[in-house]
Amino acid sequence: MANPPPEPDLLRPYGDPEKGVANNWFRVKFRFTREDILKWMKDVASKNNPNCPPEELRTDDHFKFLLEVYDQLESLATGGENYEKPALNKHKCHIYRELNPGYGPKQTQSKLVSDYLVKSWTNNYDSGPDVRNINLNYWCIYDLIGLFLSLLGSAPPAADRNNYFLPLTAVYARWCSRLAGKLKNKASQAPSDPGVGPIPMMFQCTWRDRKDGKGKWFFLGASLGGDQFADNPSGADWQMKVQMERFRILREHQQTVMVRDGDFNSTEPEKNLPDGTGNLWGNCAETYPFVQCMDAFDVINSNQNVQGLALSKLFIDQKKPVTDYSGYADDLIWKSVRPPCRNCGDILRRVQANQDLFAQAFEMDRAPLRNPPAPPQDAEVEEGFVIRDMKEPLIQEMVEVTSN
């Protein structure tokens, strides 16, 4: 097989001073273990990282806030204090919770009543000059990890899907799987201990230009997760409670109309279309990012330039683990990018965003191919043997991808 073309160097986030493709922050951090991740975050929050966050965010208040968010997410990681407790009927999970006083003895309790109520931390999203500074409730580890990574400064002006936001979202998803949840494939789980419930189906990044032209603000979030809802003795009700809280984030904090009172469990295209997924408003990974990013649309503030990408967990949970970040368009990470679902498509229309900038294949043509297409017919006469060599690994790779 011919050697693949070199992968392009990625931009350097979070003040990364390292040189060389292999030492790039995204590539190194993709391989981090649970201990590495927690140490890096703790160092950042404790002023021990001289490059991160950047100067404009190195205030005592911001470090205090980062430390709070760190403590919250660490307490919900597998083995953490709020992961372990309260645990009714030995049921632990990655959602901040309290016991439901209305929940009776297990033997007589109706399955329609949940053993837990969602408890939450109110986090003020203060991360830069023109970032919306609002209070949002957080209770799930996956969204808290996204929040932490979104509070460490903006992306450089040249950041795009390939050189920044796809690797960022991939690292975010990877870190989530290292700190919480359980993977189907044991080989991908190692070296972390399994937590409870599958990791979120989807991870999302939404970004927009800074108003001062000095880069791009970005916001990360994950779809509903944090528990094994299906096997929970009061599963349906607990999942619905968490889902309703996510809807409340959308409805109460939106800057421009995305959803209305009474929409929940009623107007979702994914619920009402015959081939829909059944997903409700607020289920999606876009929930927190859209609340932060989608502005009231007027002459000055436009959502037309807002961009985003959703990445499925496909590449995380593999029989043969994906150990390194790869930016090739025909590798599994790029193949895990997904278009917005129809609920999110509806929201994008309502806020007058440009859906093309969220499309599955947007900027895919800028990524190199590991296996470039065979040369045109006239070249085949001269170099037939090369073409045969290149086709076989392609077929083999397709089998690996679809067999999960």
Ligand SMILES: [Zn+2]
């Ligand atoms: Zn969606």
